[in-house]
Amino acid sequence: MANSSNDRLGFCTRCGEYLKEEASICPKCGFVLKEAIPPLDPFPSRQKVLGSMRSTIGAVCLVLSGMIGLTMSLFLMVNQEAIVAEIARVYGDQIGSIEEAVTFLMVFWVVSGVMALIGGYFAAQRRHFRIVLVGGVFALGTFGMVFLEGSIIGLFGLILIWLSRGEYR
Numbered sequence: 001m002a003n004s005s006n007d008r009l010g011f012c013t014r015c016g017e018y019l020k021e022e023a024s025i026c027p028k029c030g031f032v033l034k035e036a037i038p039p040l041d042p043f044p045s046r047q048k049v050l051g052s053m054r055s056t057i058g059a060v061c062l063v064l065s066g067m068i069g070l071t072m073s074l075f076l077m078v079n080q081e082a083i084v085a086e087i088a089r090v091y092g093d094q095i096g097s098i099e100e101a102v103t104f105l106m107v108f109w110v111v112s113g114v115m116a117l118i119g120g121y122f123a124a125q126r127r128h129f130r131i132v133l134v135g136g137v138f139a140l141g142t143f144g145m146v147f148l149e150g151s152i153i154g155l156f157g158l159i160l161i162w163l164s165r166g167e168y169r
């Protein structure tokens with residue numbers, strides 16, 4: 001199959017002589033082509049596409065996880081009184097310490113959720129790998145309503161981001 005992109009590339013920048021792709025010196029005029037134009041890649045390799053998909057899905061996972069964390073926190077905030085009263089009724093514990101625990105969880109989920117969102121934001125742009133990693137670790141703390149879905153999605157995102165670390169600037 002002919003690669004048409006090669007026909008448009010590989011001309012000497014001084015005399016216009018057609019060059020083979022790998023030429024670094026023009027055979028006609030001897031001009032040293034310091035920075036040869038890299039060949040166009042009309043069909044990005046499968047590996048590249050997969051890698052790019054990995055980081056994108058990883059970013060989406062962190063954002064989802066962050067939203068779950070914030071939702072959990074909001075849920076606690078709205079239902080705080082009822083939840084505290086219910087725990088106190090079931091376990092007969094002191095209201096004060098239950099309130100403290102619930103407040104701690106609220107703050108914990110807000111922080112986890114926000115950090116996961118920040119991580120997801122930078123992951124989408126393939127920037128600040130360390131911040132993305134930190135966001136991914138916080139995403140593990142978002143838990144979830146039913147079966148730790150926030151944490152599991154966060155872990156999945158963290159693994160995908162680690163696997164696509166080569167894409168970061």
Ligand SMILES: [Zn+2]
Binds near residue numbers: 013014015028
């Ligand atoms: Zn030349």
